[in-house]
Amino acid sequence: MSLLDGFRRVRRVNTPDRRAAAWLPYALVLLAVAASLTGLTVRPTAGTPSRTVDYVIVAGAPGLRWDDLDPQRTPALWQEATRGSIGWLSVRSAQRVTCPADGWVTLGAGNYAAYPRPGAERSRCDPPAPELTRPDAIGANITNQRNVVRDNQDRLPYGAVPGALAETLRCTTAVGPGAAIMAARPFGRVDKYQADLPANPAPLLSDCQLSVVDLGTVAGSGAERAAAVARADAILARVVAARPERSLLLVAGLSDTDRGSRLHLAIAAGEGWNGGWLTSAGTGRVGYLQLIDLAPTVLTALGKAWPEKLFAGRAATVVPGRPAGVADAVQGPHNADKRATAQRAVAAIFFTVLAILLFLLFVAIVPVLGRARRHSRPTRPALPPPHLVAGFELALIAASLAIPAALVADATPWWRAGRPAWAFALATAALIVVGTVLIRVAPRYQRTLWPLGASAGVAAVVVAIDLLTGAQLQLNGVAGYSATIGAQYAGVGGVGVGVFVAGLLVLSGCLAQWVSKPWRPVIVVLLGGVGVVMVGSPYLGADAVGAIAVTAGVCVAAAISTGGWLTFPRFAWAALAGLAVTIGFAVLDLRRPALEQGSLGRLLTELSNGTGGPAMQRAAAANGETLLHSPLTIVAVVGVLMLVFCRFSPWGGLSRVFGLHPALRAAGAGIAVATLLAGILGGTALVVAGAAAAAVVPTTVLTVLRVLLHAADRTRPEGETDGPGGPALRKSDEDHLAAR
Template identity: 35%
Template sequence: MIGVPGLRWADLSPTGSPVLWRMAHEGSIASLSVRTVGAWTCPIDGWLTLSAGTRAAYPRIPCGQNPGDPVRRGDIFYAPMAANARQINLKSYFRAAAGSLGDAVHRAGAGIAAIGPGGALAAADSTGGLDAYAPAPETFHDWDRYRVTIVDLENVVRPYLGAGVSPHRPARVTVAQRAAAVRQADAEIGRVLAAVPPGGNVVVAGLSDESDAPHLRAVIARGPAFAPGHYLRSASTRRDGLTILPDLTATVLTAAGLSVPAQVVGDPWSHGGAYGEVSGAAEAMRGYDRAAQVVRGTVSGFFVAFVVCQLLVYALAAVGLRGSGGARRRRVLTFARTLALAGAAIPASTYLVNLVPWWKAPRPEPLLFAGVLAGAAALTAIALGGPWRREVMTPGTIVAGITALVAGVDLLRGSPLQMNSLMGYSPLVGGRYYGLGNIAFATFATGTLFFAAGIAHLLLRRDRRGWATVAVIALGAAADVLSGSPGLGAKFGGTVALVPGTAVTALIVAGKRVTPLRVLGFALLGVATIATICWLDYLRPVGQRTHLGRFAGQVMAGDALPVIARKLHAMLHTVGNIPLTLLTAGGVLFLFVVLLRTNGRGGGGPLTAAYERAPALRAGLTGTLVTSMSGFAIEDSGIAVPAIALTLAVPLAFAASARALADSPADSPGTGAGDKTDDAIQLL
């Protein structure tokens, strides 16, 4: 296993790295997400993660610090930092057992060797010991003696970090200097490949970042364990050509014919689809990294703009609701309604835009944002483009239905649209690589419940209350299956939260009373549902389990508390996210202070007028609030769940309210009742 910290696919070419390029022709390739504990991964963190098989780090030391050469005591070499690193990581959130790789080799009675200080840190067992060590490849000669040999080549990263240089302010390295460093590493790899006995498995991995600008890294594997001409794939990501750093530990052990310890969270690589020409595959992976970089650089600005626009729509709507002129007020409300529907269409549009390869453009950022806006405009045009635009709920039902459909179909296709999406997840963040992300869950659940309420509204108008209730339950159950299934959404907290939200929506549609005891009962049903899913996932073979099955195993082993504590800490930490907190507060205030308040004469608020025209709207909105608040308490993304849910729910509720007011006879031209209408809908 040859570790080249900092190596990217952008570094590789037939002339600049001929050895690696030839190796890619002969073996399998992928991109590697190297996210560990912090926002970027220092070389020492990458080596420790390889050692532990789960995310590990060595905090409070300079990023470029050399781990030091091992000290020989008798026949054993001891890595100087290994024992301390193990103690630190066993107390961390991830409970990373550094030394798991070396322990697995020694437990099988085999030997493990290392070349270079980083390699020694990765190869050391739980006592800090390894069987052989050499400072450089040219001084090591026993390539066929040890089952596993780990080589540290820091040619690429060393110019950036040096000895103790901060990743916040790495040394300035020119394009020519980086290319020269890559050529040096390529030549070193060539010498290693020439020394390795025929028939051995060789993996080259860029297992860390070189600065605080994280990237996806290059991985190339050659040997009997790997299929030539195929992308590497693992159960950790379920994506051809994308793997994670802990997979490296499982892969090294599996390729060496050794058992993978239970504490290793990564999965061994398998072969994915064939990639044909290396040049095309390499360009695809460069584009994948480019998309991740664009999303990383723009997502904060996008959310700030999204929050500001949502709050401005709320303000415009409040002004329109306070207006005293009938015709002028209707124009303001119509404009605000259109903007509200467009805002509600934004989440679906952020996924649909990934149907277009915007990252290939010379300037991808403008194309990305233009695509999102164009998609939202198209969805709004569909919602308001037919005779149904005069209906109270139908335009919102269309937006909600498309949102739920986009998320649902994306899940069935392996979630390609969520990856590198502004409201999805990123391989650089490494929180999720497949299934239903937290923000996507909020939009999917809200879209499903509002769409179910819209269908129920159509059935209730035909006096089909029973069928309306069945429709809500069926749509909610289908969404819950998509959300919780290990092969699709693999969503733990979302599956729990969606059950009571669906139940509350169905109860209101059925004309039944919603009580705290019933809500609690349905919440427990959600817990039972996900517990059953986790148990069934646990019963599958180890290599086929998702994080749901692994969590079930941790519960039975008594090791689940650190995971729960980490999730709880992450949830509480989200409250400090100012944009999301403002978005949540603005949505709640607008909903309860503007739309629901009654006046002193007993008149209903704007939303009450919509409820009178479409009683099912109350069901969809209430169910969404139950699900979003449950998600806030259960999901590690915390405040993001209600924040995003409200960006869809509140605009849809306002759009229905605005249409209901426009249809009010008291507000019709020529009645002279404009002031009376104002009195009837005084803001609460």
């Protein structure tokens, strides 16, 4: 090359266009960060409560469910449900199972509370029986109320104050023992009390702004249960006939009556509350309400402010779009209680079986990995047979598709089958087979990274489509969450976050290998920014804490996607980018009214006003319980052990995979950071990491197997034939070495 040619080349490199092109990746990264922040800060407009009323009547029937209603047997309940707004009521309290007394005290506290029970009664749910005295003919006293308040304040991590609702009102009326528990002030006084509804209840129901009526406990089955429902309906009919003008009637099946958790009935009837679905900012899901939402609903309907530091719920609002018929809305094929109950049982079976199968699969493939790498010694172990390798490849692909297939299987009505577990298993197995076949018959199957990238892409796309369509497969889905637990009702669950983040980062790592080094962080940040918005947007994933964790993982992955280690400068830039998104979102979230704040804003508000301690205590307790009881903990541990084996064993092969494809090592680091942070901060321990491990570790092992089978392709004797993926792998190696 002449001196003139060399000068021209240098000049071309230093032209303004080339300098601009060098900065383009960084500009795109900043654009992606800004877009992520914008997507997180946009929130839906909060619903406005219905018009105020002069009186509120709360009629509670512990155990009452939607399948108890019938137009002939329960005409009063059916009529109020037809003309009022309705919803599914989650009756979570401070107890694992909400018994009638727990439901009543939680309703009165506006927060997760519990009613003390003697040791002999803790194994069953009895009707409420408070220690009542009648010092006068007007009201009553609950003699042990101070003990109830002290027990909730000192022993339980929710900061509930039994009687907080009654304490905000000048006067309350209670009819029945359960109503007395709710209406008692923190020092035990019930303003006005009647053991039974009088013959003419109209004067009693108009004495105070809030009246509480115990409709009786609905328990048992068969004729016993039908009789209890009929009695509740008869009492409600008398209440409806005597209710004053400009009043709101709230009917709630406010607890369970056995040792299982169920969804119950919620009805709001009154002017402005007709013909819609009930919802609240606390659930974020149309048609779902929490028991703790009823206390702020009462005060909002009366036009009064409610103590936000004491109440954990949010006021109910009405959303149109409900079917006109009650049966069409909540019974038969639309019975969410039946689906949620089936989900909890089948989910436990599914994830337990998945953990066992993954463990057995990983144990079985260890000898194959040991024989896969060629040795230079004169005597060397024979390579595993091609048909055995092909069988393990298909098994590993199928294992990685198990959770995405389970998520799609929730679109089928498996829970309505006579044997729901078998119906779900058949649907999931069929989807796994279809997905495995599609990946196997693809023209690019022999490419080293194709099974890993394709399965990761399937996982990310399945979760993304679900979130874009309202997360319908998450709610009461085996791979989602159950509304009966009372922890989440909308958005993406812990399993979904793990599968989505792992799939997205692995896919970005595979795609980044196709571009030059300066552009690899761009690929990671662009796809990662989409993930942040999908997880954190209140329209989609509605998990702000999860979005922060994903941001941290994406920043780490982008920092080391070009190769090398996570040096201090790289870590500093990644940390600054993550903090920018987190702080920006937190600041904008805190500027909103308290009722419109997301989970991050509420947490920071609690920390600032000194009430964040119970929230942190609850998160720690949830982490501990989930860590010990979730099968996904086993999946996470087994997955990590398998990766450690593949990385550090003499024939591991994972080091070679990372050396050939540094963007995959970056994706693995980002997944570890994101899933661990999301699990710990979200109170789900290793659930997120376990779901991520189930989605990507099997196909990572498959990639390791392919690399080991061709680790000595350059030095093997002439005349040996290529195995599966051989030519593509060698071409990839040569391209990579040439690029370096």
